[in-house]
Amino acid sequence: MALFDTFTLGSLTLPNRIVMAPMTRSRSFDTVPSELNAKYYAQRASAGLIVSEGAQVSALGQGYPYTPGIYTDAHRAGWQTVTDAVHDAGGRIYAQLWHVGRTGHPSVHGHAPVAPSALQPDSTIFTPTGLEQIPMPRALAAEELPYIVDEYRRAARIAVDAGFDGVEVHGANGYLLDQFLQTGTNHRSDAYGGSVENRARLLLEVTEAVVDVWGSQKVGVRLSPGGSFGDISDNDPVETFGFSASALSEYPLSYVHVVETFQADGPVLENVGGPTALIRSQFAGTVITSGGFDQTSAEKVLDGGGADLVAFGRPFIANPDLPARFAAGAPLNEGDHDTFYGGDERGYIDYPTLADLTV
Numbered sequence: 001m002a003l004f005d006t007f008t009l010g011s012l013t014l015p016n017r018i019v020m021a022p023m024t025r026s027r028s029f030d031t032v033p034s035e036l037n038a039k040y041y042a043q044r045a046s047a048g049l050i051v052s053e054g055a056q057v058s059a060l061g062q063g064y065p066y067t068p069g070i071y072t073d074a075h076r077a078g079w080q081t082v083t084d085a086v087h088d089a090g091g092r093i094y095a096q097l098w099h100v101g102r103t104g105h106p107s108v109h110g111h112a113p114v115a116p117s118a119l120q121p122d123s124t125i126f127t128p129t130g131l132e133q134i135p136m137p138r139a140l141a142a143e144e145l146p147y148i149v150d151e152y153r154r155a156a157r158i159a160v161d162a163g164f165d166g167v168e169v170h171g172a173n174g175y176l177l178d179q180f181l182q183t184g185t186n187h188r189s190d191a192y193g194g195s196v197e198n199r200a201r202l203l204l205e206v207t208e209a210v211v212d213v214w215g216s217q218k219v220g221v222r223l224s225p226g227g228s229f230g231d232i233s234d235n236d237p238v239e240t241f242g243f244s245a246s247a248l249s250e251y252p253l254s255y256v257h258v259v260e261t262f263q264a265d266g267p268v269l270e271n272v273g274g275p276t277a278l279i280r281s282q283f284a285g286t287v288i289t290s291g292g293f294d295q296t297s298a299e300k301v302l303d304g305g306g307a308d309l310v311a312f313g314r315p316f317i318a319n320p321d322l323p324a325r326f327a328a329g330a331p332l333n334e335g336d337h338d339t340f341y342g343g344d345e346r347g348y349i350d351y352p353t354l355a356d357l358t359v
């Protein structure tokens with residue numbers, strides 16, 4: 001079974017090809033990761049690789065309550081607890097570096113969210129007082145962009161100090177870097193808008209800054225070609241994401257992580273075989289695919305050479321021992337959607353393992 005082949009990812013040897021996808025769980029009070037978060041990740045350390053939930057690189061990069069930050073010394077100390085617990089349990093963990101851009105709300109940080117252009121998404125967002133319409137964002141001035149790049153650089157350094165094994169730049173799912181990439185959200189007329197080279201500039205500058213800190217072999221990038229989450233769209237996703245993937249090939253990056261179908265309205269990019277096939281054709285390096293996979297479809301994509309690793313999201317929420325369950329052909333626990341975002345240890349660290357069920 002290809003899922004249980006080892007894989008060399010830079011200097012890491014992954015014991016299997018099963019990746020835990022990044023998942024926001026909104027359980028870091030005051031934005032600082034805690035022992036509770038450490039326990040959750042340590043329970044899932046049998047994944048070949050864990051990618052942490054999105055960690056905002058600045059206060060303005062936060063979109064939702066109780067998501068962890070990666071921009072202060074308290075954050076570093078909190079994340080150290082998490083990485084120590086994962087390493088003690090035999091695992092490996094990358095930090096996902098996140099800036100939500102326009103997908104935010106003043107109730108979280110007291111300011112208008114920021115974006116490439118002042119275009120209001122037709123979306124609501126979870127706030128401390130319930131679901132609210134996302135307000136009109138403020139368009140970032142070109143002079144502000146070097147500061148944003150520096151925020152990612154600072155976050156990358158904190159990730160080194162906190163003991164992570166690498167970092168993943170969140171360029172997917174309609175957040176800031178994706179907003180710059182795609183034509184529906186980027187109407188700029190400066191060096192960061194218009195041509196695909198210009199729209200990809202911020203993603204590439206951020207990647208460069210993070211690579212400066214980590215070395216390219218420890219840096220992954222997540223992309224969601226054809227995704228619509230965050231009311232995002234592109235006139236020519238094949239050009240936008242094909243260009244981005246081939247530009248990212250210039251580094252020997254750790255990987256590109258593709259989001260296949262998360263919250264898309266229907267099949268996307270069918271003419272090029274789907275998002276992962278598009279990236280695979282343009283990116284010379286390790287490809288992780290994700291989105292809607294089960295054991296059978298994951299084996300199939302690995303066997304067919306469509307990807308090197310497969311990430312599982314929701315199945316890992318409910319099955320801390322997902323690799324053991326796949327290996328045993330055991331049934332999976334069902335996840336409780338009501339506890340996906342926010343709350344306490346319930347629906348977080350209390351899903352049983354196979355071993356729990358057999359004692």
Ligand SMILES: Cc1cc2nc3c(=O)[nH]c(=O)nc-3n(C[C@H](O)[C@H](O)[C@H](O)COP(=O)(O)O)c2cc1C
Pocket residue numbers: 021022023024025053054096170172173222259262290291292293311312313314315340341
């Ligand atoms: C509760 C939840 C939180 C998520 N948070 C993130 C996140 O922080 N960063 C990210 O890139 N994707 C996030 N995603 C998307 C997942 O990484 C994954 O792409 C998606 O769940 C599809 O995979 P699945 O079908 O295996 O669940 C989230 C998904 C869920 C269900």
